[in-house]
Amino acid sequence: MDTTRPTPxxxxxxxxxxxxxxxxxxxxxxxxxxxxxxAGCESCRRRADDLGEIRRRAGALAPRVPRPEVWARIAQxxxxxxxxxxxxxxTGARVALAMAAVLVLSVVSSVxxxxxxxxxxxxxxxxxxxxxxVHLSASDTVKDVDEHLRIADANYQQAITxxxxxxxxxxxxxxxxxxxxxxxxxxxxxxxxxxxRAAITSxxxxxxxxxxxxxxxxxxxxxxxxxxxxINVMRRGDQAGAAKLIGSLSKS
Amino acid sequence: xxxxxxxxxxxxxxxxxxRCRRGEMVAFEELYRxxxxxxxTVAYRMTGSAADAEDMLQDVFLQAFRRIxxxxxxxxxxxxxxxxxxxxxxxxxxxxxxxxxxATDFIEDVEGLEPVxxxxxxxxxxxDRIDLESAxxxxxxxxxxxxxxxxxxxxxxxxVADMLGIAEGTSKSLLxxxxxxxxxxxxxxxxxxxGRPAAAVTGAGADGRRGAR
Numbered sequence: 026m027d028t029t030r031p032t033p034x035x036x037x038x039x040x041x042x043x044x045x046x047x048x049x050x051x052x053x054x055x056x057x058x059x060x061x062x063x064a065g066c067e068s069c070r071r072r073a074d075d076l077g078e079i080r081r082r083a084g085a086l087a088p089r090v091p092r093p094e095v096w097a098r099i100a101q102x103x104x105x106x107x108x109x110x111x112x113x114x115x116t117g118a119r120v121a122l123a124m125a126a127v128l129v130l131s132v133v134s135s136v137x138x139x140x141x142x143x144x145x146x147x148x149x150x151x152x153x154x155x156x157x158x159v160h161l162s163a164s165d166t167v168k169d170v171d172e173h174l175r176i177a178d179a180n181y182q183q184a185i186t187x188x189x190x191x192x193x194x195x196x197x198x199x200x201x202x203x204x205x206x207x208x209x210x211x212x213x214x215x216x217x218x219x220x221x222r223a224a225i226t227s228x229x230x231x232x233x234x235x236x237x238x239x240x241x242x243x244x245x246x247x248x249x250x251x252x253x254x255x256i257n258v259m260r261r262g263d264q265a266g267a268a269k270l271i272g273s274l275s276k277s
Numbered sequence: 278x279x280x281x282x283x284x285x286x287x288x289x290x291x292x293x294x295x296r297c298r299r300g301e302m303v304a305f306e307e308l309y310r311x312x313x314x315x316x317x318t319v320a321y322r323m324t325g326s327a328a329d330a331e332d333m334l335q336d337v338f339l340q341a342f343r344r345i346x347x348x349x350x351x352x353x354x355x356x357x358x359x360x361x362x363x364x365x366x367x368x369x370x371x372x373x374x375x376x377x378x379x380a381t382d383f384i385e386d387v388e389g390l391e392p393v394x395x396x397x398x399x400x401x402x403x404x405d406r407i408d409l410e411s412a413x414x415x416x417x418x419x420x421x422x423x424x425x426x427x428x429x430x431x432x433x434x435x436x437v438a439d440m441l442g443i444a445e446g447t448s449k450s451l452l453x454x455x456x457x458x459x460x461x462x463x464x465x466x467x468x469x470x471x472g473r474p475a476a477a478v479t480g481a482g483a484d485g486r487r488g489a490r
Binding site: 076096233 | 335460
């Protein structure tokens with residue numbers, strides 16, 4: 026090993042070799058020469074290690090996924106340019122319907138939690154009727170797929186309306202900045218819902234458009250549920266719980 | 278991929294393209310399902326913005342819809358779409374710089390960049406492990422294009438050069454500078470290529486033409 030201190034000129038010369046080394050493009054003789062330099066030069070060794078690490082991490086970056094709304098927008102524009110086609114079976118209808126059933130139950134529990142500070146006798150949850158409707162539909166009483174879609178959508182809407190009422194009457198408990206964030210995020214979700222509905226209208230067979238609609242509806246319910254939960258913890262004076270929920274509201 | 282798999286994939290691509298040409302929206306949706314992830318990923322990293330990447334994705338598929346007649350099945354559909362997407366990204370980067378004199382104008386913008394300030398340089402600290410993605414988005418467009426296409430997407434320099442319309446040596450030079458700039462971002466310190474002539478970093482001549490080893 027060369028024990029003399031490397032000169033800046035030597036480091037300069039080695040700089041180009043470092044990248045070729047990172048890309049595994051050096052012949053054996055040049056590689057040996059570079060390694061000898063790196064063994065005696067901490068600065069170049071660090072640079073080589075860092076650049077190698079950057080290269081490795083760049084190659085391992087996770088794929089990104091576009092939001093479902095993007096296809097909804099594309100489908101809408103394509104449909105405007107393409108001739109009408111017959112509708113085909115919508116396989117996602119049952120899935121959406123099942124999710125709507127779960128959703129209704131979760132809305133019921135939100136309402137009960139909200140009422141918890143003022144204990145009252147057990148009562149029939151307001152959303153019970155729609156849960157029953159979902160059950161009947163899922164047991165093949167309704168065969169038509171469009172009807173499945175319509176019922177699932179109606180259940181989401183009912184859940185959303187219920188939650189919106191709670192939030193509207195109780196939102197004075199929220200900090201104005203949080204309320205503003207909530208409104209902004211609701212606006213974004215509502216836009217996605219509108220775009221998805223438009224895409225479904227023009228492209229009734231598009232599973233992506235349907236998935237997009239139900240994703241947006243689920244997002245809206247989740248946001249409203251978080252808001253209701255936040256109102257609850259603020260009533261209890263639970264600052265830590267409130268901070269956590271505010272974080273999730275901001276990310277919605 | 279084996280030869281028979283390739284043949285099968287080629288047949289599937291041609292069938293799908295034929296169905297798209299007939300205006301079957303279900304086929305077009307299938308095309309989107311198969312390829313939107315990869316195209317969105319490269320667009321996201323090239324533009325550094327989710328919103329721009331979504332716009333890009335939308336433009337590319339609408340463009341593909343209009344141009345599907347020109348797809349003859351020589352290349353895989355995914356490759357054809359990928360090239361449309363990369364070209365759209367490069368157009369975006371160019372127009373973002375407000376210059377449209379010639380295709381490679383944005384490449385020239387790398388000269389004269391201010392060196393990164395040096396108040397927090399910490400040679401003993403490990404590279405910031407979290408934020409490579411955000412550091413990439415801070416790169417100048419030409420550095421970012423070369424880095425994303427080579428180090429993230431895994432293209433060879435001759436392919437990067439072809440896509441960017443530049444010499445292979447220039448592609449290498451841009452990549453090397455990009456890596457050093459990223460290192461500086463991730464260490465919170467100076468860019469160690471700043472102030473050094475490009476030729477010294479890459480061995481490239483003034484015309485950027487140096488053969489790959």
